[in-house]
Amino acid sequence: MSVCAVPLDVVIASQTKMLASVNNPVRVAKQDIVISKKTGLRLYQGKPYTGDVVVYYPSGEIAKLSNYQSGLRHGF
Amino acid sequence: MSQSWWGNGNARSLTPYLNGKVHGNTKQWYSSGEKFKKMHYQHGKEVGLQQAWRKNGKLYSNYEYVNGRVFGLKRANMCVELEDENLLNNINLQSVALLILLLALTLTVRAADDPAHRSAQLPYYNSATFTPSWLNANSDALNDFHKISAFSWLNQYGDQITHNTFNNKVYVASFFFTACPGICPKMRSRLSQVQQAFLTNDKVAIISHSIQPANDTVQVLKKYADDHGIKSGKWHLVTGEREAIYKIAREDYFANEDLGEFVSNQDFLHTENLVLIDSNRHIRGIYNGLNKTSVSHLIGDITLLLKEAE
Numbered sequence: 001m002s003v004c005a006v007p008l009d010v011v012i013a014s015q016t017k018m019l020a021s022v023n024n025p026v027r028v029a030k031q032d033i034v035i036s037k038k039t040g041l042r043l044y045q046g047k048p049y050t051g052d053v054v055v056y057y058p059s060g061e062i063a064k065l066s067n068y069q070s071g072l073r074h075g076f
Numbered sequence: 077m078s079q080s081w082w083g084n085g086n087a088r089s090l091t092p093y094l095n096g097k098v099h100g101n102t103k104q105w106y107s108s109g110e111k112f113k114k115m116h117y118q119h120g121k122e123v124g125l126q127q128a129w130r131k132n133g134k135l136y137s138n139y140e141y142v143n144g145r146v147f148g149l150k151r152a153n154m155c156v157e158l159e160d161e162n163l164l165n166n167i168n169l170q171s172v173a174l175l176i177l178l179l180a181l182t183l184t185v186r187a188a189d190d191p192a193h194r195s196a197q198l199p200y201y202n203s204a205t206f207t208p209s210w211l212n213a214n215s216d217a218l219n220d221f222h223k224i225s226a227f228s229w230l231n232q233y234g235d236q237i238t239h240n241t242f243n244n245k246v247y248v249a250s251f252f253f254t255a256c257p258g259i260c261p262k263m264r265s266r267l268s269q270v271q272q273a274f275l276t277n278d279k280v281a282i283i284s285h286s287i288q289p290a291n292d293t294v295q296v297l298k299k300y301a302d303d304h305g306i307k308s309g310k311w312h313l314v315t316g317e318r319e320a321i322y323k324i325a326r327e328d329y330f331a332n333e334d335l336g337e338f339v340s341n342q343d344f345l346h347t348e349n350l351v352l353i354d355s356n357r358h359i360r361g362i363y364n365g366l367n368k369t370s371v372s373h374l375i376g377d378i379t380l381l382l383k384e385a386e
Binding site: 057059061062063064065066067069071072073074075076 | 077078079080081083085092093094095096099100
């Protein structure tokens, strides 16, 4: 259970370090995502997005976290 | 997975997705932490038991989606707590408008009466939560299953109307009062459609119980019937002992406060629901008497019950 005990933020942060790059972020803010008018897919920098989209309250508290795969919401 | 939280940090919703469509069990909570909704989806469509609760924990909506159709108690969506305004600012209004349009289209299509999606069988109901029980007509479980008790009322002609009046018949039960200004006239016009659909079929009847029986005397009911095209022998407006009417409303037809909406009547909570009773006095359906689609389901279900009785 030690793995589960690691706070989510720490896990995300380490993943972010490993995987994140300008073209392939794992977590972006909602305002950086656009919905394609043709396909309805969620795009990040013009490409269907794979990763997490977050929305924060002005207080900094998290409001929403959604997982996307190839521009579609996905995951259980 | 899509998760959201209220501004106070409490969980707000949990929604699993498969390739862009809601898939699996979704959960929603009030900002104060009480459960709000539990829904079940498959590939973006409601399937199975769907439930919603008021903040006080009382069941508000409780229905099953089977073959694209609702069985049980589905009500209009409650006004949910508004999103934090600051959160709303983050949402592109254009996409919201598009989403609402798409949603409206989806609902319209789903609400359409599609005969291919008709269930071949109707469930039974034995509680005020109207959770469907899917039993066969010859099931032993029906031997001591909830049924409408014996009753005796007077109709608009002063004739005695009892449970025997409905022997070998399928009937629709409702509750009203003649002085009711708001929902009763709307329900009456929906019930008129049911009357019209089975006008020449003597195996189908309607009974509307007055919930102000002291005011709604036989004479008052007669005038009401004459004024509104309520047909003799087909649609009974009944009056009787107040206590007996209230008892059968609550304990037998489950027309109690958990399922009806209050109106400005000092002594009764009124329900807009119509209850369908089969020839064995079992409850086989509940319908919103104000809703066109729901009443068209009622008409279809009466036909199903008539076939079952053959």
